Amino acid sequence: MLVRTLVFVSVAAVLATQVPRFIEKDAETVPATVSAADVAAATPASLPSGVALLKADGRGHYTGSFKMNGKPVEGLVDTGASLVAINETTARRLGISIAGLDFKYPISTANGRTDAALITLQRVEIGTVRVEKVEAFVLRDKALSNTLIGMSFLKRLDAYAAEGDTMRLTR
Template sequence: MTGDDYGQLIYLGLLGSVLAFWYFVQGRQKLGRTLQQMAAWVLIFLGTLAVIGLWSDIRGTVAPQQTVMAEDGRIALPQAPDGHYYATLEVNGSPIRFMVDTGASGTVLTRRDAERAGLEDDELAFYSEAMTANGMVRTAPVRLDTVALGPFTDERVPAYVNEGEMSQSLLGMSYLQRYGRIEIADGELILER
């Protein structure tokens, strides 16, 4: 836990104490019923804390995951609740999550993902431009040494690093065209070689 987490925990503890004190003062005559209600609220509070603390585990269990069928040469990406398709690829040995964008001509990394893939920010030359839904952005052309998705590994894959803010790296057609078949059916995006 960070210092901010401890501060928030202390704040919540103080707030809970003040509310509990007020509740006891208001209901002195009905102490038994007050204790029952307080116990119920404590359980609700603890349950909420447990869900918040375990949310990433819960989401990972409930959310559909990409499926690799190596023997068939297929990769099936389930449709996410937001309607998009996401894939986790090993870029230069680091797992990076991409949003699949068949409308994008190139594969574009965020600066943070580029750093995770071993591309140093001070070595990037942002001299090319790309038109996005938010207007023109400067990009740095790069070559990714290795890109792996399931059993498929490609070398020297062209990509771009976006100089601006992006929430998600995009997997565009410069990579997707390496597959012989791209199909969307039954809530899945299927890639085959």
């Protein structure tokens, strides 16, 4: 039993250190179907209805100018986040009363464990991509500094795909 556990831990350690290297290598060899020039030239008017393109930032994160309940919010796409996540300051800006929220859901973040309140956003949109009634977590400001666009939004799209430094959202 101990030998089996040691073998498993060893294999997991090797995979954890080597898989990112293979993924980066594969990402470099896959040709992007959307060029950087296409993204730069793409305006909401030039894209088909229900399509939005996000450009990766210098760290490789896909960010964009979203609207939540009609108000502009800068968001970072996070496929590892179960729900859209906003902090208290953003919630207030969206017209959500913090006093009425129940921070009873324990969650784990990159900054550690915290508690969150569950809300439903009337709508989340970017360009012509729009999703109604999106579940979201509100976290304390000290637990979350930016807005995360999680799977409660992404799974409601027809498709989302990252190719090169561009993510395409389709509804």
